Amino acid sequence: xxxxxxxxxxxxxxxxxxxxxxxxxxxxxxKQQAAAARKWFPIHVKEKKPYGILWFGDPHxxxxxxxxxxxxxxxxxAQQDGVYGGNIGDTTDNWPWTGRLAKLWADSEVxxxxxxxxxxxxxFGAGVKWLVWLIGNHDAWNGGDxxxxxxxxxxxxxxxxxxxxxLVHNNGSEAKIDAAHGRKGNSIYNPAHGTLRxxxxxxxxxxxxxGHIHSFKLDHFEIAxxxxxxxxxxxxxxxxNDSFAWVNGFAEYQNGAAVLSIIDPETARIQCFADPEEGAxxxxxxxxxx
Numbered sequence: 001x002x003x004x005x006x007x008x009x010x011x012x013x014x015x016x017x018x019x020x021x022x023x024x025x026x027x028x029x030x031k032q033q034a035a036a037a038r039k040w041f042p043i044h045v046k047e048k049k050p051y052g053i054l055w056f057g058d059p060h061x062x063x064x065x066x067x068x069x070x071x072x073x074x075x076x077x078a079q080q081d082g083v084y085g086g087n088i089g090d091t092t093d094n095w096p097w098t099g100r101l102a103k104l105w106a107d108s109e110v111x112x113x114x115x116x117x118x119x120x121x122x123x124f125g126a127g128v129k130w131l132v133w134l135i136g137n138h139d140a141w142n143g144g145d146x147x148x149x150x151x152x153x154x155x156x157x158x159x160x161x162x163x164x165x166x167l168v169h170n171n172g173s174e175a176k177i178d179a180a181h182g183r184k185g186n187s188i189y190n191p192a193h194g195t196l197r198x199x200x201x202x203x204x205x206x207x208x209x210x211g212h213i214h215s216f217k218l219d220h221f222e223i224a225x226x227x228x229x230x231x232x233x234x235x236x237x238x239x240x241n242d243s244f245a246w247v248n249g250f251a252e253y254q255n256g257a258a259v260l261s262i263i264d265p266e267t268a269r270i271q272c273f274a275d276p277e278e279g280a281x282x283x284x285x286x287x288x289x290x
Contacts, residue, residue, distance in 0.1 A: 006025040022064065038159060040176065042168045043131055049290040050264045051082040052283045053131060054276055055179070057211045057257050058237030059088035060138070061118045062110035073257050077280045078128040082287055083260075085128035088211035088235055089136025089161070089181035091119045091148075096141050110141075120151060132163045136181040136212065148211045164205070169265035178205040182212030191215035192234040199223065199230055207231045207261055207270050214239060216256025218274045231272050233259040262286070 045051065054077055055199065060066050078085045092115040093290065110118070119278035122128065122167030133156050135145050145160060152158040157165075162180040195210045200223060216236040222229045222235045236256040245252050262271045264286075273279025 004074045005072070008212060034174070036190075037202045038163075040164050041157075042167055043157075044168045045263075045265065046081060046170060047265055048170065049082060050262055050286040051084065052260050052262045052279065052282060053076045053084050053086050054128075055088060055209050055235055055259045055261065056088045056234030056238075057088055058136065058138075058214065058239060059087070059092055059122065060090055060237065060239040061122060062092045062108065062277060063239055064109055065239050067238045067240045070257055071238050074276055075126050077260070077276050078126075080280060082283065083129070083280065084131045086131055086179060086209065087122075087133040088179065088209060088237075089134040090138040090211065090237070091122060091136075092116075092138065092144075094141050094144050116147065119148070123151060123156060124172040132156075132165065133158045134163060134178060134179060134181050135160050164203070167263060169268065171266065173265060173268040175207070175263055175268040175270055176205040177209070178202070179209040181210075183210050190217070192217040192219060192232045195232045195234055197277045198275060199232060204228055205230060206268070207233065207272070209233045209235065209261075210258070211235050211237055214242065214245070214253065216253045216274070218256065218272055220272065231261070231270055233261070233272060235259050 045117055045289070054074060056074065059071065063247055077083060093104070093108060094115065095101050095108065110119045123133065133148070135148055135158065139145060139148055149158050157163065162178070164178050167175040167177065178198065183198055185194040185197045187193035191213070192210070197210045199208050204226060208231070214237050217231040217232070217234040220229070234256070235258055238257050240252070242252060256274055258276050260273045260276040262273070262279060262283050263269070273282065
């Protein structure tokens with residue numbers, strides 16, 4: 001008869017399966033709670049006067065084609081009293097370091113470290129009061145999603161790809177907004193096809209905002225089946241002289257880099273402007289009247 005050593009009998013290198021299962025249950029519960037907290041989460045806006053949200057399309061700050069003169073005009077608008085910001089994602093190029101897109105990273109005139117500094121400046125140094133910040137496909141490469149989540153922790157809601165939230169006002173009125181970096185479905189006849197698809201077949205919202213495909217469309221229409229009027233905003237972003245568009249024969253949009261939405265807290269009614277400067281003038285007039 002023999003007696004085996006303890007590492008054979010007890011498995012000294014292995015975690016007990018009961019502990020593993022308990023840890024996995026706790027992980028699932030945390031994820032479930034986190035997902036529930038992000039489903040139509042409230043943002044309490046204490047503005048008594050009409051206020052605006054400037055929806056920045058894909059910034060691509062470190063790209064040599066980033067339209068900085070236009071971006072700086074829009075940042076100045078977002079700095080104004082009563083104007084907040086929403087980032088639809090793809091803050092920088094953040095090209096993958098390996099694979100077929102690595103050449104684009106190698107040809108970039110801005111280093112990865114500098115690009116991160118630019119992103120940090122955009123979040124905290126540009127003077128924009130951010131309501132929400134989305135992580136696009138470019139942002140997520142090279143572990144960038146964790147970079148943005150840590151950067152905005154405890155200060156800015158940073159969410160993967162999509163944010164569904166409610167603007168809650170002092171009088172109890174609410175406006176529901178569904179913002180996504182990109183959406184499923186496309187059409188050569190309708191740049192906002194994916195957004196329209198979600199609006200018609202998804203949950204109800206008062207404003208739908210989308211980026212990603214560098215095109216522009218702004219619609220205000222009624223979904224008769226729901227007796228509900230909503231806005232669709234497909235924002236173009238700030239990347240000009242896009243080699244991908246040129247090679248593939250896509251005409252380059254010249255308008256709609258950003259959209260300014262104006263919300264009246266008394267009624268939660270939304271009005272959108274394709275020209276943020278025009279919208280800002282209208283907002284200033286509304287606020288002066290109040």
